[in-house]
Amino acid sequence: MKISILGAGYVGLVTATCLAHHGHVVTCCDVDASKVQRLRVGQIPFYEKDLSEMVCAAVQNRTLSFFDTLDEAMCADTEAVFLAVPTPQSSDGHADLHFVETAVDQLIGHFQKHPMTQACVVVTKSTVSVGTTARLATKIADAGLSRIFMANNPEFLREGTAVSDFMNPDRIVVGADSDVVFTKMMAIYQPFLDRGVPLISVGYAASELIKYASNTFLATKVAFINEMAVLSESVGATVQDIAKGMGLDPRIGAAFLSAGPGYGGSCFPKDVSALGAIVGDNGLSLPLVGAVSVSNEAHKAWVFQKIMRVLSGVSGKRIAVLGLAFKANTDDIRDSVAISIALQLVVAGADVTVFDPEAMSNAQSVLGDSVRYAATVYDAVTEAQGCLVLTEWPLFCDLDLRRVYHLMADPLVIDMRCLWDRQTMSDLGFSYFPLGTAV
Numbered sequence: 001m002k003i004s005i006l007g008a009g010y011v012g013l014v015t016a017t018c019l020a021h022h023g024h025v026v027t028c029c030d031v032d033a034s035k036v037q038r039l040r041v042g043q044i045p046f047y048e049k050d051l052s053e054m055v056c057a058a059v060q061n062r063t064l065s066f067f068d069t070l071d072e073a074m075c076a077d078t079e080a081v082f083l084a085v086p087t088p089q090s091s092d093g094h095a096d097l098h099f100v101e102t103a104v105d106q107l108i109g110h111f112q113k114h115p116m117t118q119a120c121v122v123v124t125k126s127t128v129s130v131g132t133t134a135r136l137a138t139k140i141a142d143a144g145l146s147r148i149f150m151a152n153n154p155e156f157l158r159e160g161t162a163v164s165d166f167m168n169p170d171r172i173v174v175g176a177d178s179d180v181v182f183t184k185m186m187a188i189y190q191p192f193l194d195r196g197v198p199l200i201s202v203g204y205a206a207s208e209l210i211k212y213a214s215n216t217f218l219a220t221k222v223a224f225i226n227e228m229a230v231l232s233e234s235v236g237a238t239v240q241d242i243a244k245g246m247g248l249d250p251r252i253g254a255a256f257l258s259a260g261p262g263y264g265g266s267c268f269p270k271d272v273s274a275l276g277a278i279v280g281d282n283g284l285s286l287p288l289v290g291a292v293s294v295s296n297e298a299h300k301a302w303v304f305q306k307i308m309r310v311l312s313g314v315s316g317k318r319i320a321v322l323g324l325a326f327k328a329n330t331d332d333i334r335d336s337v338a339i340s341i342a343l344q345l346v347v348a349g350a351d352v353t354v355f356d357p358e359a360m361s362n363a364q365s366v367l368g369d370s371v372r373y374a375a376t377v378y379d380a381v382t383e384a385q386g387c388l389v390l391t392e393w394p395l396f397c398d399l400d401l402r403r404v405y406h407l408m409a410d411p412l413v414i415d416m417r418c419l420w421d422r423q424t425m426s427d428l429g430f431s432y433f434p435l436g437t438a439v
């Protein structure tokens, strides 16, 4: 099947590559011409495990190609166009849909100039507010495009494991309002359905809401265990014990019960906020939905206060920050709590040295010359009077801790990801403050 993907970001590029891998002939179009140029020569614009090899293989097989204009990317017999453009948070908390609107306007212009020879489904894969896909369907119908249909197909991949998540989904959700569309979407995903992946066929609104409800539920789990970390410190418990004791109950599950400095990233904050806005738009007040981001903000503030308390202030002190990406295995720093903590430390007068295995160049665009950039963890901790661990990179678990101890001026570690054993750290001589443990 011929498929076009608009947007060559984390979702678009992974979707394009994985669909090409399944035998579809895919064109991927991005308005960023330099990104397209780099993709054509095999340079992946972000860090994602296994993606580079798969892109190169698909390009070589001629099942994947890249374009910077819609007209080049589309054929008269393209059967589906996936929109994988950004939907950032707008100032009033709603999803900002202007990238989606622009892409659909461009598509309508294209379809009017170049009539399609068969039915084509335009799929909102971007996370869009409830009501968006239906509204876009009306817009397309009003433009007289009787062969063009709309579907919503939310994406659940996680950065860091995006390829594996896309290839092995727990479920595929399709929102549509006609059998033509469901049939076409099933044909796209047939190789997945053949492997027993369940397909949830629902209306547009349910499909759009499933995505927001899923992300907000996961964010709720994170916010909840973070609150338990705060409580654990007061009552003399250890949050990891709490998470283990809860997570072994299959009704709860262990996933997303790792305490940390607060959730961030390109999805949870904006999606929780957008769900709250959708609730408000419908004249409702749903306290739990509203409480999630309030809890997360309170936790982030508590985390910074804890850092200041443990370090007895940071003015003039040399502080090492390990981890800048919003989570491990990605270079994404969008809404990263680590970046925000680094900036707060700078404002508080600290002399900050940062290190992240993948996110240094993205971080540089935000932190500029306000911090020093270390080439290795060991460079970062040299002469440091405090070390903060903010991202759970596996690399950090394998550090030569004895070497870290000897390099630091004051071997004090505040570990917001609970990476190391407390007894081991204490035996090595560190003053060790893991999140969620009374010290």
Ligand SMILES: NC(=O)c1ccc[n+]([C@@H]2O[C@H](COP(=O)([O-])OP(=O)(O)OC[C@H]3O[C@@H](n4cnc5c(N)ncnc54)[C@H](O)[C@@H]3O)[C@@H](O)[C@H]2O)c1
Pocket (backbone or CB within 6 Å): 006, 007, 008, 009, 010, 011, 012, 029, 030, 031, 032, 035, 084, 085, 086, 087, 099, 102, 103, 106, 125, 126, 127, 128, 155, 156, 157, 158, 159, 266, 267
């Ligand atoms: N990143 C994730 O982990 C993730 C997971 C699930 C869902 N989502 C959702 O997927 C959507 C995309 O997220 P992302 O992280 O991939 O974004 P991204 O910023 O990484 O990529 C978006 C790309 O779209 C391009 N673009 C913008 N307008 C365009 C247009 N008119 N035509 C072609 N390209 C255009 C941009 O240049 C950019 O390269 C968002 O709605 C997001 O909420 C993201």
